[in-house]
Amino acid sequence: MPIRQITIIGVGLIGGSLGKAWKSAAGPDAAITGVDRSDVLERALAADAIDAAAEDAAEAVAESDLVVLATPLSAIVHNLSLIAEALPPGAIVTDVGSVKGPIVDHARGVLRPDTLFVGGHPMAGSELGGIEHASQFLFENATWVLCPGQSDTGDARYTELVDRVQSTGARAVVMSPKEHDEIAALVSHVPQLLAVALTNTVGYRNDSNPNYLKLAAGGFRDLTRIAGSDESMWRDILAANHGSVLDALALLSAEIQRVRNRLVEEDFEEVRSLFSRARETRDTIPRDSKGFIAPLADVYVHADDRPGWIASLASILADENINIKDMELLKIREGTGGTFRLSFADRATATSAVEILAANGLVAYTLD
Numbered sequence: 001m002p003i004r005q006i007t008i009i010g011v012g013l014i015g016g017s018l019g020k021a022w023k024s025a026a027g028p029d030a031a032i033t034g035v036d037r038s039d040v041l042e043r044a045l046a047a048d049a050i051d052a053a054a055e056d057a058a059e060a061v062a063e064s065d066l067v068v069l070a071t072p073l074s075a076i077v078h079n080l081s082l083i084a085e086a087l088p089p090g091a092i093v094t095d096v097g098s099v100k101g102p103i104v105d106h107a108r109g110v111l112r113p114d115t116l117f118v119g120g121h122p123m124a125g126s127e128l129g130g131i132e133h134a135s136q137f138l139f140e141n142a143t144w145v146l147c148p149g150q151s152d153t154g155d156a157r158y159t160e161l162v163d164r165v166q167s168t169g170a171r172a173v174v175m176s177p178k179e180h181d182e183i184a185a186l187v188s189h190v191p192q193l194l195a196v197a198l199t200n201t202v203g204y205r206n207d208s209n210p211n212y213l214k215l216a217a218g219g220f221r222d223l224t225r226i227a228g229s230d231e232s233m234w235r236d237i238l239a240a241n242h243g244s245v246l247d248a249l250a251l252l253s254a255e256i257q258r259v260r261n262r263l264v265e266e267d268f269e270e271v272r273s274l275f276s277r278a279r280e281t282r283d284t285i286p287r288d289s290k291g292f293i294a295p296l297a298d299v300y301v302h303a304d305d306r307p308g309w310i311a312s313l314a315s316i317l318a319d320e321n322i323n324i325k326d327m328e329l330l331k332i333r334e335g336t337g338g339t340f341r342l343s344f345a346d347r348a349t350a351t352s353a354v355e356i357l358a359a360n361g362l363v364a365y366t367l368d
Helices: 013-029 038-046 073-083 101-110 156-166 177-208 219-223 231-240 242-264 268-283 309-319 347-359
Strands: 005-009 031-035 052-054 066-069 092-095 116-122 143-147 171-174 297-303 326-333 337-344
Touching: 005 013, 013 031, 031 038, 038 052, 066 073, 066 156, 073 092, 073 101, 073 231, 092 101, 092 156, 101 116, 101 177, 101 231, 116 156, 116 177, 143 156, 143 177, 156 171, 177 219, 177 231, 177 242, 231 242, 242 268, 297 309, 297 347, 309 347, 337 347
Parallel strands: 005 031, 005 066, 031 052, 066 092, 092 116, 143 171
Antiparallel strands: 116 143, 297 337, 326 337
């Protein structure tokens, strides 16, 4: 049966963006109900992310063809148990959690056999959370991991789910929960811990010598951007993917020790080969798809030292419907101006911004 009624439990950044994307792609053929706190639901309705609001998850899913669990990890497990018996026969259930093993195991333990559960993880996000930052374009070119059971892929309902996923602009990729969690540990969870560890290491040194953070710009700032992520969210992730994260940390520790050994032995030819291999590997990373956290694209603009310059800059970009995601004054000289770093959602937007600013007589450029 076609999907006519969708319920999204958790209408924050991901759930809200999903509602917007599906309302845009599906038009009037699917009604979307959101489940969350009353204040969040009010904002979701105002943002046109959902058609109806409900605070009781079990009641909300009673007539749903598709249910999406878009809450934090710990709440996904709780809600699976909560809605299990309330689901109508033949319903499809999926989630957006960034760890798959524990969720898939729990779902298959509590849901009825007639319910199709497919673990999911859209690898798209933002440093800014909440329904206020939801966008129908969040999933464009994102990889969306699906973890169906062995017999699920022949189910017509599974095909319906894949179609809905891809209607958001995402690309569906199928893998097992175990494979997903092992990969996520290395490409997402350990980088988060690395950013935290590196930032704290410099911070400890900076306590006795403030020059450390004075020099911590450029590459250091970019490498540690995610160090400010929500620690409560990461507690759930690290607890759920504990084993894979420990294995990934061991692999990273071994690689760091390998580099250290080469330096101790002054084997700079081998160090050169490590750089070369890393460069070749990085060049193979897809440039046209999003990862776990979408990076911002930076543009540098020379600023005049005069009142109203920032307002005029913002106005130029606003007139072209270009949104500045982040702004930082890098340096300034009295009487001569300075340099601003502007961050945009993606490289294409940054390129457009450079062209528009240049056409208005401003010096703007990217570093790549």
